Amino acid sequence: MSGSSVRDSIDDLVDIAGLHVDFGTPSRPLPAVEGVDLSIGAAEIVGLVGESGSGKTMTALALLDLVDFPGRIVAKRMAFAGRDLVPMRATDRRALAGRDIGMIFQDPHASLDPCYTVGYQLDEAIRLHGSAHERSNTGMRRERALALLRDVDVPDPSVRLSAYPHQLSGGMAQRVMIAIAIAGRPRLLIADEPTTALDVTVQAQVLALLTRLRDELRMAILLITHDLAVVAEVADRVVVMYAGQVVETGNVPALFDGPRHPYTRALLDALAIDEHERLPTIAGIVPAPNERARGCLFAPRCTRAAQRCEDERPALVRGQGGSVRCHFPLRSE
Amino acid sequence: MLAFLLRRAALVVPTFIGVTLLAFALIHLIPGDPVENISGERGMDPVRRARLLHEFGLDRPLPVQYAAYVKDVLRGDLGNSLTTHDSVAREFATLFPATVELAFFALVFALVVGLPAGIIAALKHNTVADYAVMGVSLTGYSMPIFWWALLLILFFSVQLGWTPVSGRIAVQYDVPAVTGFMLIDTLLARDPGAFRSALSHLVLPTIVLGTVPLAVIARMTRSAMLEVLREDFVRAARAKGLPRWRVVIVHALRNALIPVVTVVGLQVGLLLSGAILTETIFSWPGVGNWLIHGVQSRDYPVVQGGILLIAAIVIAVNLVVDVLYGIINPRIRRA
Amino acid sequence: MRSAQGIPREVEPASRFVELARAFAQGRGALVGVALVAVLGALAIGAGFIAPHSPIEQFRDFELAPPAWQTGGSARFLLGTDAVGRDILSRLIYGTRLSLAIGAISVTISLSIGTALGLLAGYFRGVVDTAIMRLTDVTLALPSLLLAIAVVAILGPGLINAMYAIAIVLVPHYVRLARAAVIAEAGREYVTSSRIAGAGALRLMFATILPNCVAPLIVQATLGFSNAILDAAALGFLGLGAQPPTPEWGAMLASALEFIQRAPWVVTSPGLAILVTVLAFNLTGDGLRDALDPKLRYTRA
Numbered sequence: 001m002s003g004s005s006v007r008d009s010i011d012d013l014v015d016i017a018g019l020h021v022d023f024g025t026p027s028r029p030l031p032a033v034e035g036v037d038l039s040i041g042a043a044e045i046v047g048l049v050g051e052s053g054s055g056k057t058m059t060a061l062a063l064l065d066l067v068d069f070p071g072r073i074v075a076k077r078m079a080f081a082g083r084d085l086v087p088m089r090a091t092d093r094r095a096l097a098g099r100d101i102g103m104i105f106q107d108p109h110a111s112l113d114p115c116y117t118v119g120y121q122l123d124e125a126i127r128l129h130g131s132a133h134e135r136s137n138t139g140m141r142r143e144r145a146l147a148l149l150r151d152v153d154v155p156d157p158s159v160r161l162s163a164y165p166h167q168l169s170g171g172m173a174q175r176v177m178i179a180i181a182i183a184g185r186p187r188l189l190i191a192d193e194p195t196t197a198l199d200v201t202v203q204a205q206v207l208a209l210l211t212r213l214r215d216e217l218r219m220a221i222l223l224i225t226h227d228l229a230v231v232a233e234v235a236d237r238v239v240v241m242y243a244g245q246v247v248e249t250g251n252v253p254a255l256f257d258g259p260r261h262p263y264t265r266a267l268l269d270a271l272a273i274d275e276h277e278r279l280p281t282i283a284g285i286v287p288a289p290n291e292r293a294r295g296c297l298f299a300p301r302c303t304r305a306a307q308r309c310e311d312e313r314p315a316l317v318r319g320q321g322g323s324v325r326c327h328f329p330l331r332s333e
Numbered sequence: 334m335l336a337f338l339l340r341r342a343a344l345v346v347p348t349f350i351g352v353t354l355l356a357f358a359l360i361h362l363i364p365g366d367p368v369e370n371i372s373g374e375r376g377m378d379p380v381r382r383a384r385l386l387h388e389f390g391l392d393r394p395l396p397v398q399y400a401a402y403v404k405d406v407l408r409g410d411l412g413n414s415l416t417t418h419d420s421v422a423r424e425f426a427t428l429f430p431a432t433v434e435l436a437f438f439a440l441v442f443a444l445v446v447g448l449p450a451g452i453i454a455a456l457k458h459n460t461v462a463d464y465a466v467m468g469v470s471l472t473g474y475s476m477p478i479f480w481w482a483l484l485l486i487l488f489f490s491v492q493l494g495w496t497p498v499s500g501r502i503a504v505q506y507d508v509p510a511v512t513g514f515m516l517i518d519t520l521l522a523r524d525p526g527a528f529r530s531a532l533s534h535l536v537l538p539t540i541v542l543g544t545v546p547l548a549v550i551a552r553m554t555r556s557a558m559l560e561v562l563r564e565d566f567v568r569a570a571r572a573k574g575l576p577r578w579r580v581v582i583v584h585a586l587r588n589a590l591i592p593v594v595t596v597v598g599l600q601v602g603l604l605l606s607g608a609i610l611t612e613t614i615f616s617w618p619g620v621g622n623w624l625i626h627g628v629q630s631r632d633y634p635v636v637q638g639g640i641l642l643i644a645a646i647v648i649a650v651n652l653v654v655d656v657l658y659g660i661i662n663p664r665i666r667r668a
Numbered sequence: 669m670r671s672a673q674g675i676p677r678e679v680e681p682a683s684r685f686v687e688l689a690r691a692f693a694q695g696r697g698a699l700v701g702v703a704l705v706a707v708l709g710a711l712a713i714g715a716g717f718i719a720p721h722s723p724i725e726q727f728r729d730f731e732l733a734p735p736a737w738q739t740g741g742s743a744r745f746l747l748g749t750d751a752v753g754r755d756i757l758s759r760l761i762y763g764t765r766l767s768l769a770i771g772a773i774s775v776t777i778s779l780s781i782g783t784a785l786g787l788l789a790g791y792f793r794g795v796v797d798t799a800i801m802r803l804t805d806v807t808l809a810l811p812s813l814l815l816a817i818a819v820v821a822i823l824g825p826g827l828i829n830a831m832y833a834i835a836i837v838l839v840p841h842y843v844r845l846a847r848a849a850v851i852a853e854a855g856r857e858y859v860t861s862s863r864i865a866g867a868g869a870l871r872l873m874f875a876t877i878l879p880n881c882v883a884p885l886i887v888q889a890t891l892g893f894s895n896a897i898l899d900a901a902a903l904g905f906l907g908l909g910a911q912p913p914t915p916e917w918g919a920m921l922a923s924a925l926e927f928i929q930r931a932p933w934v935v936t937s938p939g940l941a942i943l944v945t946v947l948a949f950n951l952t953g954d955g956l957r958d959a960l961d962p963k964l965r966y967t968r969a
Contacts, residue, residue, distance in 0.1 A: 066571055098574025105572075110565035113584050115661075125573055180573060344805075351806030355818070362822045471954075475946040477898055479905050480939025483924060491929050606813035610902055614925065625906055628821045636821050644810045651809070 013188055013220050014040040014063070018076030021058050021067055023289065030289040032058045032071065034244040037316070040188065043214055045221045047231035047252070049267070050241035053286035056224045059241070060190045064101055065093045081187065099129045102181030106193035108173035112165035118176050119145060119161030122183065129184025148179040151216075153209060171202035175209065182213065189213070192224045207234050228267050232256055237322075240264050243286050243297040250322030260322075260329040262302045296327065304328055341655050348648055356641040357402045360633055367391055370633050372415075411638035416630055421638035425620055430513025431501060432619030435611065436604045438535055439543035443600070447547040448593075451554025452586065458559060466551055473548030478607055482541040482614045489537060496537050499616035503530040542611045546600040553596045557589035564588070591662050598654025602647045698955020704948030712765040719758035720746070723915040727753035732931045748933040751923065756934070759915035760941050766916050767945055770831055770900045771893040777835040779889050782842025787873045789843065790850030797847075804840040812837040816899055820908045827916065830909035834899045838892050845888055849881030883960050890953035894946040901942050917942050 016038040024030030033055040040046045050056045062073045063080070078085040080100065085093050097103075105111040113121060122145040127135055134144040142161070149157035152175040165173055174194060181189055191210065195203035211234050214221055223235055231238055231252065238255050240248040240263065248261040259265045266282045284301040287293065295310040296302070302309065308327050316325045363370050368385050369377070377385070386392050390401055405411070411421040454466035489496045501515050502508065506527040508518050516535070519528040561567065562585055570580045609621035616622070620639060627635030711718060727749060734741040735748040735756075747756040789800040807815065819833035853859060854877065862876045903909030904918030912919065920938040927934050 064572060066568065095574070097572055103569070103572040105565055105569055107565060111569040113566045113570065113588065115587050116584075124575065124579075128574055177569070184574070347802050348805045348809050351802060352809060355806065355810075359818060359822060364822075364824070471947065471950060472943070475894065475943055475950050477901050477905070477918065477921075477939060477942045477946075479902065479918075480921060480935070480942065483921065483928060483935045483939065486925075487928055487932050487935060491932075602811040606811035609813060609817070610905070613906065624817070628817055629907060633821075636818070640810070640814060640818050643814060647811060648809050 012039045012079075013042045013044075013081060014038065014222075015077065015079040016059075016063065016075065017078075018074075019059060019062055019078065020074040021055070021062050021071055022074070023071050028290070031244050031292065032289055033062065034292075035316075036241070036244075036246050038239060038246070040220050040222055042187065043218045043220055044237065045211070045214055045223060045235045047235035047238045048222055048224045048241065049226065049228060049231055049238060051226055051286050053243070053288070054241040055244040056241050057192055060103070060192060060222060060224055063190070064097050064103060065090065066097070098125060098181075098186070099184045100186050101188045101190060102184065102186040103190040103192065104174070104177045104181050104194055107197045108170060108177045109165055109168075111177055112173060114165055116164075117161065118163050118165070118168070122148065122161070122176070122180055125180045125183035144183075145179075148183055149176070151182070151213070152176070152179045153205075154179070169202075170198050171205060174198060174202075174206055178206075178209065178213070182217065182219070185217065186219060188220045188222065190222045190224070193226070194223070195230060196225070196227070203230070210234065228256075228271055240267070243292065244289070245297065245325065246316060246323070247298065247325045248322065249324075254321050258331050260324040260331055261298075261326050262304050262330065263298050265330055266301075296325075337659050338656060341652065341659075345648055345652055349645065352641060352644045352648070353403055353406060354399070356637050356644075357399050359637050359640065361395075363633065370631075406641065411641070412634035414627070414635050415632045416635075421634050422642075424623065424635075425638060425642050427513070428618060428620045428623050431515070431617060432605075432608050432612070432621060434514045434516065435535070435538055435542060435617060435619060436601075436608055438539040439604060439607075440546060440597075440600065442539050442543035443546035443550050444597070446543075447550030448554055450547075450551040451593075452558055452581070454551065454555040455558030455562060456581065463555075466555065470548040470551045474545050476544070478541055478545060479610045479614055481544060482537070482611060485537050485541060486614075495533075497530075497534050501531060501534050501617060502527060503534075506530055538611050538615045538617055541614075542604060542607050545603060545607060546597075549596060549600060549603075550593065553593050554589065557592045558585060561585045561589045591658070594658055594661060595654065598651060598657070601650045601654075605643055605647060697951045698958070701948050701951025701953075701955060704944065705952055708764055708768060708945055708948060711761055712768045715761050715765050719755075719761040720744075721755040721758040723759040723762040724754065724913040727755070729753070732927065732934075734931070735933050738933075747937050748931070750920070750934050751927060751931075754913070754915075756920075756937055759920060760917070760937060763915045763917045763920070763938070763941065764945070766827070766910070766914065767897050767900065767942075770827070770834070771896045771949075774831050774834040774838060774896040774900075775889050775892045777832075778838035778892065779842055779885065781835075782839040783846045783878075783885060785839070786843040786846025786848075787850055787878065790847035791854065791869065791873050791877075800843065801847075804843050807837070807840045812895070813899060813902055816903060817906075817908060820903060825908045825911060827910040827914060830900055830903045833903070834896050837899065838896065841888055841892065842885065845884050846881060849884065850877055853877050853880055887953055887957045887960065890949055890956060894949040894953070897942065897946055897949070 016036065019033055019036040019038070020031060021033035022029050022031050036055070036059055038046075038048075038059060048056045048059065058067065058071070061067050062075070063078065063085075065073070065085075067073055075086055080096060085096075112118075119142075123141055126141045126144050126148075130141065130144055134140055145161060146157045149160060154160055154172060154175050160168070160172070160176070165176075168176065178189075178194075189210075194210070195206050198206060207230065210221055210223070213219060221234075223231065225231060235252050237251055238249065239246055240261065242263050248255070248259065248264050250260075255264065256268065259268055263282075270282060282301060287297060287300075293299070293310070295308075295312055296305070296314050299305040299309040306328065312327070314325050314327045316323050360371060361367060368382055368389065368391060369375055371389055371391075372385050374381075374385075390398055393401075409422050411425075413420055414424060417424070450466045450470075454463045457463050486498055490498045497503065502519075506519075506524065508515065508522050508524065508527050508531075511518050511521050515531040516528065519531050567580060567585055570584050571577075575584075605621070608619060609625060611617065612619045612622035613625055620643065624636065624639040624643075626632070627639060727745075730745060730749050731753040732751060733745050733749040733753075736743050736746045738748075741748060745755045745757070747760070749755055750759075785800050789797040810818070815837050816830070816833040819836055820829055823829040823832065850873070859872065859876060862872055867876065900909055900916070901918030901921075904916045904920075905922050907919075907922055910916035910919045917938040921935065924935040924938075
């Protein structure tokens, strides 16, 4: 079942249930992702929010089967467009990458190969995932490359084709990354911290671009970020993760109006600058994978923690508008 | 790019001057009478000695002597060997192709075996294959290469009788030296027997000389690949859906080659050092062998000329490598 | 190490050493290397007691005797004898003393000179720096063996001269390292505060900056040890280093080619000794470098 009961789960583009990603051994587990359920509807923008160490990137990588050894993926169900990836052969699973699911990363300069031109790297994607027509010859591929660059608002695309990544600005490089990612017309774009490494003005442009692409291409976006402000701007739904677990989900307006998990509340508070012009922080740090406690993982940092919180792990409770994992949520449904 | 090239070329000049100073100083630092050392004659009567002193210009002040020396060097005159009385420069030119042929094949051997070994070790990090490559590599550059040569000779030449022990070609073949490169010359002379003989004579020396560069290249490739494989763009390339071989070779290796090229360039100096030892053991008629005989027989013009020329070649090669590095690293090329 | 607020604390030098030792001990190769070095050191020191015979005594009745496990061999000469009847095992053991001495002396000389020059170059910059760096470039332009041969050509063959030659060849590496380290450290706060407190240039260089640059120098010194042994053996092999009857391993191989068919044991053991010794120091040096790696950037020029 997905986080919202308003939508039927059959419509979901992505339906992940019970995802575990573990980096340890059976005797000494090191869970990066624990029992995560995640669903994304077609052309829906879902924000996946959490601090570093929350497991949000690992969840996305699991979907693309890009988790490196020694990480192991175990899931009850990982469905994309109705097909369950779990029983599939690895080669079939990896065939989704680039074609049905695109991914862009945080640092665009680090994500582009510094030794090859923009045109070359675009061409690689077009050769693999372009339609037969687009792939047919060099001229057609160049046309498609130029069209992609125009789609992502890159000015002077023909000049940019022969540029090297280090010659591009941060915003430009990120657009190129997006162009490469959508070359195969994927139905889902995973954006891992796409604006974190960019200037504030450029951030807004890139977010607007992503929204526009969602509308034009009917493409869902999994927007991974630690910044709730970004989520507030573009996302339809939010999934909040902490220490490898989902702690709250909900529609954006509802969650921002009234968060139910104390962690979400704390994240929202951190957005505001208090009257002394200091950014409030959440005391403490995310527990490392080998330090996971018996009770609620957020309890050590929670201002509302009671004895029950330290003894018993709360389960994820689903409701009308979303779900929450807390013994004492901030408001009831 | 041009600025980079000019700057890099400009650095060569002071280094080369330094090397000429060293070569020049060599004669004057040798204990004993310089006149005797340069002429090779001992126990001359004072009249002859005075005349030779003047003839060699040894009575002039040192800076003047140095200037004259540099002028001679730039003209190509490096004096004559005391043993053969031949021009040092000409002897070097005749023998150098033999050394080049050996060094070339040794480098090819090192690359052909070392690069894939390093790549495989990186891809199979922390497995048996990785440890095997690292272990062999470590042994390779911890070994004295003259001992390695002796072991190979013991096994392949003495016990198995597969390869010859010395020289470039069997004695019965008399191949006219057109290029100086035996393999090419035997082909030009259309003598398949001679070609085969030249080839079999190349095998052991190539392996011996190429072993240390192989070890270094394997190690360097492995560590460069390991670093590159951790980079974001490798993960991004996989997320793009590129097949694994393409990610490894087109993207990872291409980036890893940048530091590897620098290392390969540094190997040239090592190859020339190693050539000295390898040529001595296999009686390979190259400049290394020639230089050692010069040292052993106190043929100082040979020693002086040999050191100067070899150093000049190493400097030139390092310059070429730096330029190559500038070409394959786009950040410098399009700076 | 993080405090409760998640802010990393500055690591003190004392605990840095402990961390280093721990990291070093994690590399199994490094431990093997150190153990080997210890064994070799013991052999070198105790050569007089351990070796069954004198290394230069010739047993004319037993020339080219095979090792004990082959036919014709005896337990008296466990590894056989050479062309003039000297016991190979004893020569190997005394050779350990020689090789370790060569390594230690060469490295000490070049380390001292190189570090001093590097400190001067890095600290004073300007003309001093340029002069020293040009000198270094010239020395590095020549392949090390070639330079060593040149020096020996000047000074004449012999073990002592070989040591000088090798020391000279190793100097530039230390100069570069020390200079890079000084340049990196010179801008740091503890240097500035020392200077403000009135410390003179010499004191700054040696007492303040140097202790913090020690680590990469130690790694290079260990690796320099193995280079020194290999170069000394090469010179010995070429007849330019140790002269007979000195039991230097390289020299023992010099005439081996003649006997390679009749008496292969003359060839195998000295080379093996060199290999094991060089391996020991390389393993140790690698272990040290890996232990220091994440903390130091100087080694990447």
